[in-house]
Amino acid sequence: MKMKLLMENWRQFVNEEDRQAKAYLDKVLDIDNYEQYVAHLGKAAGDPRVKAVIAGGRGDGNPEDEAVGVSPGGGPCTQFLPVQNEIDLSKSLGFPATKDPSNVAKVLAGGPMTAADLGGSPIVSAVERYIVDGHHRWSQVYMLNPDAVIETMDIKIPDPEAALRAMQASIAVVQGKVPSQHADPGLNIFNMSDKAMVAWMNQNFSDQFVEIYVANSDATDKAGVIEQILFNIQLMREQNPPQTDTSRGYMPQTGKAGDIDRELDALEAGHVNWKEPAE
Numbered sequence: 001m002k003m004k005l006l007m008e009n010w011r012q013f014v015n016e017e018d019r020q021a022k023a024y025l026d027k028v029l030d031i032d033n034y035e036q037y038v039a040h041l042g043k044a045a046g047d048p049r050v051k052a053v054i055a056g057g058r059g060d061g062n063p064e065d066e067a068v069g070v071s072p073g074g075g076p077c078t079q080f081l082p083v084q085n086e087i088d089l090s091k092s093l094g095f096p097a098t099k100d101p102s103n104v105a106k107v108l109a110g111g112p113m114t115a116a117d118l119g120g121s122p123i124v125s126a127v128e129r130y131i132v133d134g135h136h137r138w139s140q141v142y143m144l145n146p147d148a149v150i151e152t153m154d155i156k157i158p159d160p161e162a163a164l165r166a167m168q169a170s171i172a173v174v175q176g177k178v179p180s181q182h183a184d185p186g187l188n189i190f191n192m193s194d195k196a197m198v199a200w201m202n203q204n205f206s207d208q209f210v211e212i213y214v215a216n217s218d219a220t221d222k223a224g225v226i227e228q229i230l231f232n233i234q235l236m237r238e239q240n241p242p243q244t245d246t247s248r249g250y251m252p253q254t255g256k257a258g259d260i261d262r263e264l265d266a267l268e269a270g271h272v273n274w275k276e277p278a279e
Contacts, residue, residue, distance in 0.1 A: 055273070093201075
């Protein structure tokens with residue numbers, strides 16, 4: 001009899017903890033401010049019980065309500081709009097211009113640029129319009145050739161902030177955390193002056209990068225390369241401006257190839273509890 005009572009008390013304790021975890025996640029999902037949502041989601045992911053609730057999308061009454069369509073996507077860089085309001089020149093153009101220009105000829109020829117070309121992990125887009133993850137890879141290709149085609153993995157969520165929320169929740173499930181990165185001060189192409197960008201390019205473009213660019217474009221020298229890339233950046237700022245005021249620090253940081261596959265699979269299967277609780 002005493003053992004039975006102990007077991008009943010234990011079950012009540014466990015059930016109460018589960019209820020508290022669900023109630024906490026409901027509060028997180030109900031946060032209107034996206035940056036506050038990310039901050040609270042990061043804390044929630046560190047609690048195994050709350051993380052289990054985040055991963056319980058198929059057990060919350062409607063197994064299909066949070067399933068997200070996922071499929072290969074892509075198109076020319078000009079087709080896509082950035083969601084974050086920061087793109088760091090050194091982290092975007094800096095890679096081919098200062099380290100490895102091996103992709104430059106392919107980009108200038110129009111691509112398509114695959115995940116393998118761009119570090120191994122796919123760029124994630126939403127409804128083949130918004131960049132959800134991979135802003136620096138997308139912008140790197142855009143700066144070299146706006147018409148070059150990129151391949152993406154596309155999630156079918158038409159609202160850009162909802163797409164960010166869903167991706168962050170899936171990252172929390174797979175990685176058990178919500179990692180972040182930041183842009184370096186003064187190198188955000190969306191507010192740098194032309195003079196500052198030209199100075200950076202003059203200082204950082206390698207001879208090999210310039211040589212390959214000249215061989216595969218109408219530019220005839222370093223000054224011509226800089227002129228073309230500056231024009232492409234100005235085009236991006238005019239036609240492909242940021243769609244939110246969210247900084248890079250709150251953007252999804254998907255995992256490496258294996259993790260990102262699991263993150264997208266979890267969304268597609270409906271395992272991720274990412275929607276606000278039903279009224």
